[in-house]
Amino acid sequence: MKIGALKESYEGEARVSVTPSSAVHLQKLGHEVHVESGAGVRAGFSDAAYEAAGVTVQPNAAALIGAVDVVVKVRAPSEGELRQMRRSQTLISHFWPAQNPDLLELAREQGVTAIAMDMVPRISRAQKMDALSSMANIAGYRAVIEAANNFGRFFTGQVTAAGKVPPAKVLVVGAGVAGLAAIGAAVSLGAQVYAFDVRPEVAEQIESMGAEFVYLDFQDQTQDGAATGGYAAPSSPEFREKQLEKFRELAPDMDIVITTALIPGRDAPKLWTGDMVAAMKNGSVIIDLAAERGGNCDLTVPDERVVTENGVIIIGYTDFPSRMGAQASELYGNNIRHMLTDLTPGKDGIIVQNMEDDVIRGATVTFDGDVTWPPPPPKVQ
Numbered sequence: 001m002k003i004g005a006l007k008e009s010y011e012g013e014a015r016v017s018v019t020p021s022s023a024v025h026l027q028k029l030g031h032e033v034h035v036e037s038g039a040g041v042r043a044g045f046s047d048a049a050y051e052a053a054g055v056t057v058q059p060n061a062a063a064l065i066g067a068v069d070v071v072v073k074v075r076a077p078s079e080g081e082l083r084q085m086r087r088s089q090t091l092i093s094h095f096w097p098a099q100n101p102d103l104l105e106l107a108r109e110q111g112v113t114a115i116a117m118d119m120v121p122r123i124s125r126a127q128k129m130d131a132l133s134s135m136a137n138i139a140g141y142r143a144v145i146e147a148a149n150n151f152g153r154f155f156t157g158q159v160t161a162a163g164k165v166p167p168a169k170v171l172v173v174g175a176g177v178a179g180l181a182a183i184g185a186a187v188s189l190g191a192q193v194y195a196f197d198v199r200p201e202v203a204e205q206i207e208s209m210g211a212e213f214v215y216l217d218f219q220d221q222t223q224d225g226a227a228t229g230g231y232a233a234p235s236s237p238e239f240r241e242k243q244l245e246k247f248r249e250l251a252p253d254m255d256i257v258i259t260t261a262l263i264p265g266r267d268a269p270k271l272w273t274g275d276m277v278a279a280m281k282n283g284s285v286i287i288d289l290a291a292e293r294g295g296n297c298d299l300t301v302p303d304e305r306v307v308t309e310n311g312v313i314i315i316g317y318t319d320f321p322s323r324m325g326a327q328a329s330e331l332y333g334n335n336i337r338h339m340l341t342d343l344t345p346g347k348d349g350i351i352v353q354n355m356e357d358d359v360i361r362g363a364t365v366t367f368d369g370d371v372t373w374p375p376p377p378p379k380v381q
């Protein structure tokens with residue numbers, strides 16, 4: 001089949017869905033690879049680099065969509081992109097079906113098979129295609145780099161002739177994929193790292209990374225940490241109160257707070273309140289990774305850097321993976337090629353849309369003129 005990567009139309013997006021190296025793998029599956037001219041430039045991949053990898057460069061989006069059977073991209077498609085697609089073509093990209101019901105309907109109407117990278121189930125076998133995790137890992141790392149760049153002090157403690165410097169204190173709230181990446185990066189920069197999660201089973205992992213798990217004085221922490229498929233369940237009001245009480249106690253002492261708390265399908269829980277921000281020291285930094293879903297901090301403004309009256313910097317950027325466009329494209333390109341590997345079982349360039357396969361079924365949101373989202377729960381965990 002012919003697989004083609006579109007140039008991202010979302011302003012400022014630096015990622016690309018196929019890299020020269022992932023294109024080589026796709027060709028080994030028997031596919032022919034195309035790319036829209038300039039698609040990889042912001043991630044550091046020139047048209048010439050694609051051509052050297054055996055890829056055909058198409059002059060524009062219309063020519064690319066016209067030439068291929070499978071269109072791949074990073075962000076959810078625009079309405080215009082979907083309208084240019086034809087019956088029986090396949091689209092593989094993020095889709096966010098819950099947030100984009102109109103796009104879902106349009107994909108169905110167009111007769112397009114849409115495979116949503118954000119709907120890949122979080123089961124072991126699908127880890128290699130799990131784009132949410134590969135992007136969250138980058139976001140967690142980059143959140144620490146952004147915090148360090150905005151913090152006017154060292155992360156690591158030092159004893160110098162000019163004076164003793166204490167290590168920065170970093171609190172990570174939510175220790176899922178992004179949170180664990182943030183913990184790893186902050187520990188490696190020498191900070192004293194604390195982390196909290198409603199799922200107590202992550203305590204051991206946090207401590208093995210050299211951070212300290214923040215325990216609550218709560219009788220039955222497990223009742224709130226009950227998790228399904230690596231995700232948390234909502235907290236009870238009593239638990240939440242205990243959590244906020246603990247955060248109020250920690251706020252004056254923390255230099256950096258990185259929040260990543262999320263329960264899928266819900267708005268981000270408000271966990272870092274205005275009074276906590278007011279209690280923080282001048283020059284402290286909050287990086288709110290949940291900004292796109294409303295933010296974990298009351299004062300976060302999505303895509304903005306805000307400085308409060310007491311000098312606390314609050315960053316709500318929603319494009320951390322794009323800020324590391326080369327790395328993000330490399331990992332997303334790998335997620336896409338693994339998805340296409342599963343879709344090409346014979347390695348003969350023939351795509352088989354096996355709706356009995358948990359991963360393919362879970363990610364497919366429109367197929368054969370129907371909306372196929374939400375999927376049934378996966379058979380294997």
Ligand code: NAD
Nearest residue numbers: 136139174175176177178198232261262289290318319320
């Ligand atoms: P994840 O599901 O792996 O982790 C979320 C963690 O939050 C889980 O461990 C969960 O137990 C925990 N949690 C839920 N409710 C909590 C609460 N009340 N208190 C403490 N912890 C709580 O998710 P992820 O893949 O790590 O993504 C984390 C966040 O980062 C998401 O909001 C995601 O949208 C965001 N993200 C942002 C960017 C960006 O550029 N800003 C990029 C990628 C991901």
